[in-house]
Amino acid sequence: MVSTGTLRVVVADNDPDALELVLTDLGLEGHDIVASCLDGATAIAMCEQLAPDVAVIDHRMPPGPHGLEVAQVLARSAPTVRVIVFTNYQDRQLIDAVRAAGATYLPKGNLRLLRRAVAGDDDPR
Amino acid sequence: MASWPTTVQSGRGVGMTGASARAEGAGRDLLLVALAASVVLALGLGATGLSRSLAVERRASADERVLAALSVHVATEIEHALAAVEESARVATLSGAAMPAGFVPRDPSSAPSTGPDISAALRADRAVAAALDRARDTGEPILGPIVDLGEGPSLLTLAAAYTRSPTTGRPVSTVERRSRIVGWVVNPVDVGELVSAGLPVGAVGSVTDAKTTWSAGPEQVPERLPSDTVDAHGHELVLRAGDPSGVGTATSTLALGVTTIVVAALAAGAVGVGLRRLRSQREEADDRAAQIRLIGDVGPLVQQSLELADVLPAIAVQLSDHFELAGVSLSGFLGDGAVVNLFSVGDPPDPSAKAVLRPPDHLLAGQTLALALERGGRSVAQLSLVAGRDLDAAQLQSLRAITELITAAVANASLFASQQEALRRLRDLDALKTGFLGTASHELRTPVTAIAGFATLLIESWDRFDDEQRAHFVERIGANARSLGAVVQDLLDFSLLDRGSIVLTIQDVDLAELVGGVVDRLGPVFGDHEMAFSSVPAPAIAGDVNGLERVVSNLLTNAAKFSPPHTTVAVSVGPSAKVGYGAEVVVRDEGPGIPREERHQVFTRFFRGSGEAVLRTRGVGIGLSVVAELVGLLKGEVEVDEAPGGGAQFTLRFPASSAAAHAEEISHAPTP
Numbered sequence: 198m199v200s201t202g203t204l205r206v207v208v209a210d211n212d213p214d215a216l217e218l219v220l221t222d223l224g225l226e227g228h229d230i231v232a233s234c235l236d237g238a239t240a241i242a243m244c245e246q247l248a249p250d251v252a253v254i255d256h257r258m259p260p261g262p263h264g265l266e267v268a269q270v271l272a273r274s275a276p277t278v279r280v281i282v283f284t285n286y287q288d289r290q291l292i293d294a295v296r297a298a299g300a301t302y303l304p305k306g307n308l309r310l311l312r313r314a315v316a317g318d319d320d321p322r
Numbered sequence: 323m324a325s326w327p328t329t330v331q332s333g334r335g336v337g338m339t340g341a342s343a344r345a346e347g348a349g350r351d352l353l354l355v356a357l358a359a360s361v362v363l364a365l366g367l368g369a370t371g372l373s374r375s376l377a378v379e380r381r382a383s384a385d386e387r388v389l390a391a392l393s394v395h396v397a398t399e400i401e402h403a404l405a406a407v408e409e410s411a412r413v414a415t416l417s418g419a420a421m422p423a424g425f426v427p428r429d430p431s432s433a434p435s436t437g438p439d440i441s442a443a444l445r446a447d448r449a450v451a452a453a454l455d456r457a458r459d460t461g462e463p464i465l466g467p468i469v470d471l472g473e474g475p476s477l478l479t480l481a482a483a484y485t486r487s488p489t490t491g492r493p494v495s496t497v498e499r500r501s502r503i504v505g506w507v508v509n510p511v512d513v514g515e516l517v518s519a520g521l522p523v524g525a526v527g528s529v530t531d532a533k534t535t536w537s538a539g540p541e542q543v544p545e546r547l548p549s550d551t552v553d554a555h556g557h558e559l560v561l562r563a564g565d566p567s568g569v570g571t572a573t574s575t576l577a578l579g580v581t582t583i584v585v586a587a588l589a590a591g592a593v594g595v596g597l598r599r600l601r602s603q604r605e606e607a608d609d610r611a612a613q614i615r616l617i618g619d620v621g622p623l624v625q626q627s628l629e630l631a632d633v634l635p636a637i638a639v640q641l642s643d644h645f646e647l648a649g650v651s652l653s654g655f656l657g658d659g660a661v662v663n664l665f666s667v668g669d670p671p672d673p674s675a676k677a678v679l680r681p682p683d684h685l686l687a688g689q690t691l692a693l694a695l696e697r698g699g700r701s702v703a704q705l706s707l708v709a710g711r712d713l714d715a716a717q718l719q720s721l722r723a724i725t726e727l728i729t730a731a732v733a734n735a736s737l738f739a740s741q742q743e744a745l746r747r748l749r750d751l752d753a754l755k756t757g758f759l760g761t762a763s764h765e766l767r768t769p770v771t772a773i774a775g776f777a778t779l780l781i782e783s784w785d786r787f788d789d790e791q792r793a794h795f796v797e798r799i800g801a802n803a804r805s806l807g808a809v810v811q812d813l814l815d816f817s818l819l820d821r822g823s824i825v826l827t828i829q830d831v832d833l834a835e836l837v838g839g840v841v842d843r844l845g846p847v848f849g850d851h852e853m854a855f856s857s858v859p860a861p862a863i864a865g866d867v868n869g870l871e872r873v874v875s876n877l878l879t880n881a882a883k884f885s886p887p888h889t890t891v892a893v894s895v896g897p898s899a900k901v902g903y904g905a906e907v908v909v910r911d912e913g914p915g916i917p918r919e920e921r922h923q924v925f926t927r928f929f930r931g932s933g934e935a936v937l938r939t940r941g942v943g944i945g946l947s948v949v950a951e952l953v954g955l956l957k958g959e960v961e962v963d964e965a966p967g968g969g970a971q972f973t974l975r976f977p978a979s980s981a982a983a984h985a986e987e988i989s990h991a992p993t994p
Contacts, residue, residue: 212768212940214798225783257764285767288760305771308778315580 204315207247208233209240209267210255210283216245217306219253219283222308223315237262244275251315256284256291268300281314371463385564388525389548392563393609395520396513396529400465400554403479403511408463410507411481412492425483425503426454444469444508450478458482458503459496465555468534469510475534475559476510483507527563615721616644617727634665641707641724642668645717648688649708654732655701664703671706681718685709693722695729703732740839758928762942765809769802776802803849805940808879815872815948816927819955826866826955830979833863833870833905834895840874841893850887853878858894860905864979869952873960876949877909877972885969887915903958904978910965921962925950 210216211322213235220233221310228251232243237254238261244252252271256264264282280300284291287304295302303314350481426441445448453466457480467477484493484502493499513529518538521527526539526547537543547564638650649669653661672690685691687709695703704727713721784792818824834857841855874893881891889912898906914933916924923929927947953960958976967973 212772214772214802215768215775217798218772218779221779222775225779225786285764285771286760287763305767306774308775 204228204250204292205231205247206315207240207243207249207252207278208254209235209237209243209252209258211235211258212255213281215255219310219311220225222311223253226312226315228315237264237267240267241270241274244271244278248275249278251279251281253281253283253311253315256282256286265294265298268295268298272299279317283311354827369666385548388522388527388565389550389561389563391608391611391617392517392520392521392527393550393552393561394614395607396516396559397552397554398607398611398614399516399520400477400479400511404463404465404481404555405480407481407507407509410509411463411483412494424508424510425505426480426508428503454482454506455479457506458499461492461499465557466508468531469663471510472545473512474514475536477531477554478510480506480508521563525563525565525600527561530562532556544884581994608719610716612644613717613804616640617720617723628932635667636722636826637728638665641721642710645707645721646714647707648709648710649706651706652728652732653706654736655703655706657764661704669708671708675706677701679705681715681722682716682717685713685718687711691718691721693725695725695732697729697733702729702736715849738763754928758942762809762813765940765942766806768940769806769809772802773799773806801847809940809942811872812876812942812944812948815952816944819948819951824869824955826869828864828866828956830862831867831870833857833860833907833976836867836870837893837895837907838873840871840878844875844878848878848891851882851885852888852890854890854892855894856892856899860897861978863905863958863976865956865958865976869956873949873952873974874909876945877907877974880945881909881911881913881970881972883941885911889913898975900975902977903975905976907974909972909974910967911969911971912965912967913969915964915968915970916962918964924961924962 206223208216208219208223208230210219216233216235220230224230231247231249231273234240234243234252235258240252240254243249244267252267254264254267258264262270264284265301268280268282271280276299280298281303282300283303283305285305290301301314303310426444438596444454447467447469449467450469453464457464457466461482461484463479463481466480468475468477470476482499483503483504483506484499493502513531513534514536517527517529517536521538526537527541528535528537528543543562544564547562549560549562550562552559567622585947634652641647641650647668649667649671651666651671652664654664655661671692675690675692677692677694679694679696681693682689685707689709691707691709693705693707694701695705705728707721779790780787780795787795807898838855838857841853845853878891878893885891891912892908892910896906898904902908916931917933919931920931920933924931924946928943929947930943931942950960953974953976956976958974960975963971963972963973
């Protein structure tokens with residue numbers, strides 16, 4: 198199901214440029230960015246506290262939990278949050294593990310695909 | 323009774339009479355070690371009797387022990403007989419002495435020097451004639467067919483005797499042998515006697531050739547008893563033996579089984595000088611059989627073993643038990659010649675004992691024998707043995723035979739260890755390569771993603787941003803493009819260095835000028851950091867401008883990358899106080915620094931630190947390795963330390979160019 202309205206979004210990425218890009222683009226789309234952060238632990242806390250509709254999470258965010266771990270934790274602690282793992286890592290095992298955790302895997306590099314994924318297109322690719 | 327009357331069932335026999343010159347003594351001692359492994363191993367005793375296990379406490383059945391003893395006895399006696407007949411023929415050849423009993427002259431009309439003539443009857447047997455021809459042509463002792471010389475079927479041993487050549491001794495070619503043959507020494511071996519003598523009290527046994535069976539014992543040999551096949555120089559002899567009475571079963575170990583059988587036989591109370599002598603010989607033979615068996619046990623185990631730790635303790639126990647050693651130790655040699663103790667038990671060896679390749683004729687109790695273990699002319703280890711009792715030459719030769727086996731084990735273990743190490747390195751390298759490819763592709767994609775993303779924003783939403791936002795996005799595109807360029811440059815440098823194809827143009831370089839230029843170019847890029855550059859006059863160095871700029875640029879980029887915004891990166895150039903170097907560059911930052919335990923690794927390819935500052939930043943792990951490798955090619959050095967304020971401090975040093983060094987010498991020359 199694809200939503201056309203405003204969604205409450207949490208964004209986490211340890212790369213400031215990548216974070217700024219997502220925040221800017223989703224802001225232009227009209228979504229409500231309720232929180233943004235540079236690490237996985239804060240992302241988990243924000244999602245559990247704010248219960249956003251969507252969480253856009255980078256994978257590699259050392260030294261704390263990475264995106265897959267965030268997705269796995271939120272699947273239990275905040276199951277209503279749709280998690281999108283948005284990463285430059287294109288690894289088959291990672292993709293399978295993200296999907297097994299009930300989250301969406303999306304490679305970085307195409308903002309249009311991110312917009313569709315946030316809106317709820319089950320298969321943005 | 324220690325020996326049973328034997329019965330013979332024979333399918334054939336030539337019905338001869340003649341001498342039965344049983345082999346006695348000659349060459350017996352010489353056989354010990356040379357024959358040890360071949361006898362036991364060739365006999366294939368492992369199939370039935372002899373355990374290959376080194377477990378000292380392992381039990382074997384009484385029947386198996388009896389069979390094993392009989393097998394060893396029969397095989398050993400046959401070898402003795404062959405050695406004796408060869409020795410008789412050799413003596414006859416060399417000395418031209420009177421021909422011994424059992425001599426078959428070349429000329430049928432010639433009478434033997436001593437003893438009855440058996441030659442005519444022997445020649446009449448086709449199989450014997452063929453064996454005589456073979457012995458003549460090969461010059462080797464032959465185990466011939468079974469014939470009956472009037473005392474039952476016997477195995478013939480025969481060896482050719484030749485006229486003595488004043489120059490060459492024994493003939494060396496078949497043609498020469500045929501022309502110089504004078505006859506053959508032929509000795510029959512009474513197999514029935516062997517069976518009888520090879521059995522302990524109460525035991526029964528038999529030896530079966532293709533058509534003949536010799537058996538000894540108080541009853542027929544039951545089929546249920548274990549059997550063993552012995553290939554005695556082409557004669558397949560099937561041995562079957564056992565101890566139906568159960569005598570000797572109290573013995574707990576296989577290793578001691580044969581000795582116990584002998585003791586039991588002696589305890590039976592037989593008397594008489596001849597019998598004692600026989601028993602003494604048998605005891606000696608059994609002792610040697612035990613040594614042979616020890617070698618047979620140890621051989622396959624150590625030669626198949628890949629881990630010395632698995633077998634050395636067991637071998638040491640075996641050796642200690644058998645030879646009553648007070649101490650056993652094994653030392654190995656490392657690549658640099660250093661000696662490392664691999665294993666040690668009991669008394670320590672005398673450190674002054676010099677390693678020898680061949681054991682002496684005897685070793686007194688308490689003395690140390692240090693045997694050098696060599697493979698391919700190279701020392702691989704040293705086995706030191708401390709005697710617990712006096713050891714004779716035969717025992718020392720047996721020990722030497724075992725050390726040869728241990729040498730093989732050491733060589734095997736060494737080879738295995740080096741292969742394991744190579745495999746481990748390959749695996750590490752593979753893991754490193756996989757990790758590097760993953761990291762490198764991520765580090766390449768990250769700036770590309772940012773560039774494409776900001777460009778997309780500008781293209782799709784130009785009108786929705788003000789000028790300041792647009793300028794910011796353009797600046798981020800530029801920064802990520804530089805970041806991408808740096809990663810690509812590192813990868814290219816790395817690739818060139820890795821292939822050894824980097825080209826350096828060496829010329830005199832003023833380091834202060836070069837570093838100042840790099841700082842000027844990079845300064846604007848490091849908008850968040852202050853660059854502080856200082857220099858004092860220093861000698862010119864011999865270097866490559868592009869390479870040096872890459873080195874300095876990498877260090878400055880690193881310093882800015884790992885230190886907080888709005889801190890200072892300080893760069894200074896000056897003369898080097900270190901001997902052998904003319905000038906140096908020091909780069910300091912105010913970041914967290916590099917942990918002491920990681921400093922020796924930071925110049926290693928693909929290494930990335932574990933600190934938070936490292937984890938939060940991008941990097942492939944090759945920048946500093948490129949620095950170190952380039953500096954090495956320029957004959958300089960790079961060091962990492964802690965900066966006075968706690969950050970990282972990198973120091974580059976380069977030798978002065980020869981022109982600069984020459985000028986330096988002139989300026990320091992005393993005024994005339």
